[in-house]
Amino acid sequence: xxxxxVLALAVLVGVATWAFRSLPMRFDLSGLRPEGGLSRLxxxxxxxxxxxxxxxxILPLVAGGQGLPFWGGSAAVIALWLWRRxxxxxxxxxxxxxxxxxxx
Amino acid sequence: MTDQPxxxxxxxxxxxPVALGYFPIAFSFGVAATRAGFSPAExxxxxxxxxxxxxxxxxxxxxSGGVPLLVSVITLVAMALRHVIYGPTVLKAAGxxxxxxxxxxxxxxxxxEVFGAALGELARGQRFSERFMAGLGFGAWxxxxxxxxxxxxxxxxxxxxxxxxxAGLGFMLPALFLALLLSILSRxxxxxxxxxxxxxxxxxxxxxxxxxxxxxxxxxxxxxxxRKGAA
Numbered sequence: 001x002x003x004x005x006v007l008a009l010a011v012l013v014g015v016a017t018w019a020f021r022s023l024p025m026r027f028d029l030s031g032l033r034p035e036g037g038l039s040r041l042x043x044x045x046x047x048x049x050x051x052x053x054x055x056x057x058i059l060p061l062v063a064g065g066q067g068l069p070f071w072g073g074s075a076a077v078i079a080l081w082l083w084r085r086x087x088x089x090x091x092x093x094x095x096x097x098x099x100x101x102x103x104x
Numbered sequence: 105m106t107d108q109p110x111x112x113x114x115x116x117x118x119x120x121p122v123a124l125g126y127f128p129i130a131f132s133f134g135v136a137a138t139r140a141g142f143s144p145a146e147x148x149x150x151x152x153x154x155x156x157x158x159x160x161x162x163x164x165x166x167x168s169g170g171v172p173l174l175v176s177v178i179t180l181v182a183m184a185l186r187h188v189i190y191g192p193t194v195l196k197a198a199g200x201x202x203x204x205x206x207x208x209x210x211x212x213x214x215x216x217e218v219f220g221a222a223l224g225e226l227a228r229g230q231r232f233s234e235r236f237m238a239g240l241g242f243g244a245w246x247x248x249x250x251x252x253x254x255x256x257x258x259x260x261x262x263x264x265x266x267x268x269x270x271a272g273l274g275f276m277l278p279a280l281f282l283a284l285l286l287s288i289l290s291r292x293x294x295x296x297x298x299x300x301x302x303x304x305x306x307x308x309x310x311x312x313x314x315x316x317x318x319x320x321x322x323x324x325x326x327x328x329x330x331r332k333g334a335a
Contacts, residue, residue: 017181045185057277
């Protein structure tokens with residue numbers, strides 16, 4: 001089974017992601033002034049998007065009375081990130097800490 | 105490794121730590137996708153074509169929540185914008201060895217972790233080559249795809265015997281976002297992050313989580329544009 005909207009979403013986002021990852025190496029962006037408007041907008045969009053998504057993803061947890069697992073899981077993510085600087089390790093460790101604390 | 109330092113196989117070897125981390129996250133993505141009503145084929149299209157962990161987890165939420173396709177695309181594309189600096193940063197670290205002939209090919213595999221692993225290898229004296237980058241990228245992508253396939257085939261009930269792991273699935277996405285946020289955090293981005301977070305919270309609490317995400321992103325990006333001086 002393959003829904004058309006799932007396929008369309010994967011292909012459209014996949015093409016955009018490919019373009020973001022590959023094309024800046026073709027077009028020399030080093031000439032882009034770091035203090036220029038486009039540089040600032042490009043530089044801010046990623047962090048803004050991730051911050052918005054992080055907040056949106058935690059609001060239901062906090063509102064749903066999962067405060068302890070949330071704070072414990074978040075602390076584990078931050079501690080593991082500071083320790084190893086690995087996104088993968090911090091994610092897995094944070095999720096495991098959340099899981100363990102939600103059983104308490 | 106000093107005579108043949110920069111082969112495809114060398115890159116594949118450097119991918120092992122990334123692959124070991126990717127596999128369980130991809131497995132849990134496969135399980136979560138199945139639970140949200142995705143078929144194994146749909147989960148695999150997400151993992152192989154979209155190939156962006158945070159985007160995929162959010163994508164299954166958006167699709168199962170009935171969010172309009174255009175809104176989902178805008179949200180996920182805005183999230184993916186962070187990748188634009190990865191390629192040029194790796195090339196800068198590669199110095200005189202930098203080549204881009206096959207960049208459209210291996211560039212697709214430049215995820216957050218592959219980018220981090222590439223920078224780490226180059227900092228430890230690894231010489232850059234496009235073959236090495238292809239091996240590193242392919243290894244991570246293959247682990248992501250195979251983990252997804254096994255998770256999707258195992259199905260939604262696969263983790264019932266492991267309640268802590270199953271409960272942890274609910275925090276996989278927030279944990280991934282938080283880790284990504286930490287990885288790109290700089291002093292210049294603090295106002296951007298604060299504005300995006302506050303606007304998202306306000307609009308979401310006022311009743312619309314989808315509008316909250318979009319307006320939060322927009323407000324944060326504009327806060328970055330409005331900022332004078334430092335990059």
